[in-house]
Amino acid sequence: MKIRYLPHTADVRMLLEAESLQKLFVAGTKGMSNLLKEGICDHTFIFHRKTTIKTSASDFTNLLIDFLSDVLSHTYANNTIYCKINILSFKKYGIVAEIFGNEINEFDEEIKAVTYHEANVVKNAESNLWETCIIFDI
Numbered sequence: 001m002k003i004r005y006l007p008h009t010a011d012v013r014m015l016l017e018a019e020s021l022q023k024l025f026v027a028g029t030k031g032m033s034n035l036l037k038e039g040i041c042d043h044t045f046i047f048h049r050k051t052t053i054k055t056s057a058s059d060f061t062n063l064l065i066d067f068l069s070d071v072l073s074h075t076y077a078n079n080t081i082y083c084k085i086n087i088l089s090f091k092k093y094g095i096v097a098e099i100f101g102n103e104i105n106e107f108d109e110e111i112k113a114v115t116y117h118e119a120n121v122v123k124n125a126e127s128n129l130w131e132t133c134i135i136f137d138i
Contacts, residue, residue, distance in 0.1 A: 003031040011115070012136045017129045021060060024121065024130045025095065026085050028068050033081045033101075035136060038108045041083035047100035049080045056094040060121040063093055064132065068114040071099060079103050113137040 002017040014031050018024040030041040053070045057063040071082055082101035089096040114136060121132045 001027045003027050003034075005031075005035075010138075012109075012111075012138055013118070014134045014136070015131070016134065017124075017127070017131045019129060021121070021130050022087050022090050024132065025064060025067060025087070025097070028064055028134060029071055029085055029099070030083060031134075032068055032072065032111065032114070032136065033075075033083050035109050036075065036107050036111060037081050037104055040081050040104075045083065045102055047084055047102055049078060049082075049101050049103060050098055051078070051082075052088075052096065052098050054094075054096045059093060061119050061132065062116070063095060064121055065114050065116055065119055065134070067095055067097075068134070072111060072114060074099065075101075079105075109138060111136045111138055 001023050004015045016027045018027050033041045055067045055070050057066050080101040080103050082099040084100040086098040117135050118133045123130050
């Protein structure tokens with residue numbers, strides 16, 4: 001699983017690569033959470049908060065963006081950074097996952113939205129990895 005942050009004019013651009021679609025969702029969540037609170041998901045924690053998210057969409061790209069948007073909504077509603085995901089169900093264009101995190105006092109960065117711009121979940125034929133680019137409106 002690889003997360004790279006790339007330069008972008010007024011937003012944050014993140015390139016994700018993973019061995020499976022499920023791991024791509026994990027990488028996206030961790031990458032977004034590390035933007036909200038620098039490096040928070042790079043540590044091992046005992047998590048005190050848990051919530052379940054159920055998301056469906058018309059394709060895998062929309063599913064990832066909608067899922068990350070749902071995680072972001074729960075993040076702000078609960079002042080909680082979510083770093084761990086337990087995927088309960090992953091079917092064509094649908095995911096049910098438990099997300100685990102800890103409450104924080106303040107965010108390092110505010111993400112206004114997870115955008116669809118440049119997002120395109122594909123399996124790279126050369127590397128055999130799932131990949132996409134995510135742009136966060138900050």
